[in-house]
Amino acid sequence: MDIKVRYFASLRDRMGRSEDQVSFDSENVTVADLWGKVSDEPIAEKILVAVNMEYTDTSHQLKNGDEVAFFPPVTGG
Amino acid sequence: MDIKVRYFASLRDRMGRSEDQVSFDSENVTVADLWGKVSDEPIAEKILVAVNMEYTDTSHQLKNGDEVAFFPPVTGG
Amino acid sequence: MKVFVTKEALDPYKEVQEHEKTLPAGKHGGVVVFVGAMRDFNDGENVKSLSLDHYPGMTERHIEKVCQEAMDEWDVMDTLVVHRVGDMVPTDPMVVVAAWAAHRKDSFDACRYIINYLKERAPFWKCEITTEGNKHWVEHNSEDPGVSERKLQKTA
Amino acid sequence: MKVFVTKEALDPYKEVQEHEKTLPAGKHGGVVVFVGAMRDFNDGENVKSLSLDHYPGMTERHIEKVCQEAMDEWDVMDTLVVHRVGDMVPTDPMVVVAAWAAHRKDSFDACRYIINYLKERAPFWKCEITTEGNKHWVEHNSEDPGVSERKLQKTA
Numbered sequence: 160m161d162i163k164v165r166y167f168a169s170l171r172d173r174m175g176r177s178e179d180q181v182s183f184d185s186e187n188v189t190v191a192d193l194w195g196k197v198s199d200e201p202i203a204e205k206i207l208v209a210v211n212m213e214y215t216d217t218s219h220q221l222k223n224g225d226e227v228a229f230f231p232p233v234t235g236g
Numbered sequence: 237m238d239i240k241v242r243y244f245a246s247l248r249d250r251m252g253r254s255e256d257q258v259s260f261d262s263e264n265v266t267v268a269d270l271w272g273k274v275s276d277e278p279i280a281e282k283i284l285v286a287v288n289m290e291y292t293d294t295s296h297q298l299k300n301g302d303e304v305a306f307f308p309p310v311t312g313g
Numbered sequence: 314m315k316v317f318v319t320k321e322a323l324d325p326y327k328e329v330q331e332h333e334k335t336l337p338a339g340k341h342g343g344v345v346v347f348v349g350a351m352r353d354f355n356d357g358e359n360v361k362s363l364s365l366d367h368y369p370g371m372t373e374r375h376i377e378k379v380c381q382e383a384m385d386e387w388d389v390m391d392t393l394v395v396h397r398v399g400d401m402v403p404t405d406p407m408v409v410v411a412a413w414a415a416h417r418k419d420s421f422d423a424c425r426y427i428i429n430y431l432k433e434r435a436p437f438w439k440c441e442i443t444t445e446g447n448k449h450w451v452e453h454n455s456e457d458p459g460v461s462e463r464k465l466q467k468t469a
Numbered sequence: 470m471k472v473f474v475t476k477e478a479l480d481p482y483k484e485v486q487e488h489e490k491t492l493p494a495g496k497h498g499g500v501v502v503f504v505g506a507m508r509d510f511n512d513g514e515n516v517k518s519l520s521l522d523h524y525p526g527m528t529e530r531h532i533e534k535v536c537q538e539a540m541d542e543w544d545v546m547d548t549l550v551v552h553r554v555g556d557m558v559p560t561d562p563m564v565v566v567a568a569w570a571a572h573r574k575d576s577f578d579a580c581r582y583i584i585n586y587l588k589e590r591a592p593f594w595k596c597e598i599t600t601e602g603n604k605h606w607v608e609h610n611s612e613d614p615g616v617s618e619r620k621l622q623k624t625a
Contacts, residue, residue, distance in 0.1 A: 165524070167524055236587050245438030286368075289368070309453055313349050344506075346503075352571065421577070
């Protein structure tokens with residue numbers, strides 16, 4: 160299962176990169192599992208998650224080809 | 237005591253004129269007295285009154301040189 | 314605060330931009346602008362043209378009062394009202410209200426207050442000419458229930 | 470409904486006027502326009518310039534959702550949102566929201582809803598460069614308490 164991961168704003172600065180491509184052998188993977196693979200630190204409480212551009216949470220079950228984004232609270236407008 | 241009277245909108249049409257100059261011998265004159273001098277009909281309940289461009293009511297005591305306006309509810313904007 | 318009444322065609326966004334040039338740069342975070350246009354219908358009849366009567370002097374004075382009340386109530390940097398009078402046709406802009414503030418909530422509240430109380434208190438009278446050639450004075454304005462409720466709450 | 474995000478300088482009133490030309494003439498009684506400009510201060514620090522990051526695709530989708538919610542809730546003819554991204558300086562307009570309706574209450578409610586929920590949900594992130602040369606990501610937006618209360622009431 161292949162997942163594209165994107166980081167924005169202060170989180171991108173902290174990760175030192177704007178995206179990752181992550182592969183899993185298992186089909187049973189959540190957003191929390193994905194985070195564990197891209198970072199050694201626990202995910203900050205305020206960090207937001209989107210899967211395929213819809214807001215969701217870390218319990219979300221992923222499927223092949225999903226695009227997952229992690230970012231801090233939004234500050235537009 | 238000389239009073240300038242002005243009428244606006246549908247009331248001007250009904251009066252058939254846009255203003256009057258009215259003189260009183262007495263100094264003890266209210267807006268209601270003034271209306272009695274310019275019209276034979278009772279003043280309609282919805283008609284608004286302004287003296288010197290401030291809203292008031294028919295019990296308002298007039299003084300020499302006042303400008304009194306009668307008009308229907310406003311419908312601007 | 315700028316308030317004026319004009320018989321000339323109204324270019325609302327030009328008025329807003331011109332007035333904004335007189336404000337200190339970079340200090341306001343937002344402006345809320347209301348533009349009221351003449352519609353081609355009112356209470357079911359087709360309106361061909363409209364003539365707006367006013368009471369010169371009293372009209373400006375009461376718009377200024379409403380703007381001052383808004384500036385006293387909310388943290389507003391400046392306000393603008395330009396109101397057209399005389400003869401106009403459907404789609405003509407009739408009034409523009411703008412309120413500049415550091416925070417958008419103040420801009421929204423002030424702009425809405427001004428247009429609502431202007432409509433309630435400033436002496437203007439609409440006379441509509443219908444497509445059938447009938448001329449009639451508009452008897453009452455449509456309400457903004459949100460603000461009426463608010464006023465009741467405030468005075469209660 | 471028109472929503473777009475651009476790196477170009479934003480001429481908010483031109484966007485509003487261009488979009489208004491696409492609407493049926495004489496049917497709307499009013500438009501409420503909010504223009505959010507970049508201020509030269511935030512939380513006490515002097516801001517020299519600002520860079521606005523976004524998530525192409527997700528940003529537009531969520532602005533469209535907010536506009537659709539406003540059109541479902543109020544009797545609105547059309548809405549427009551143009552949001553600038555990238556680098557800008559104080560006084561640059563950053564966002565314009567417009568809502569056209571037959572009655573002004575719907576225009577006000579819809580415009581305010583859109584800017585508030587756009588700010589809450591559309592993925593944009595402000596990065597400020599201060600006059601001292603410090604770069605920092607803005608951590609949270611200022612609130613519009615009027616709307617937060619409203620939302621609580623609605624969901625209660």
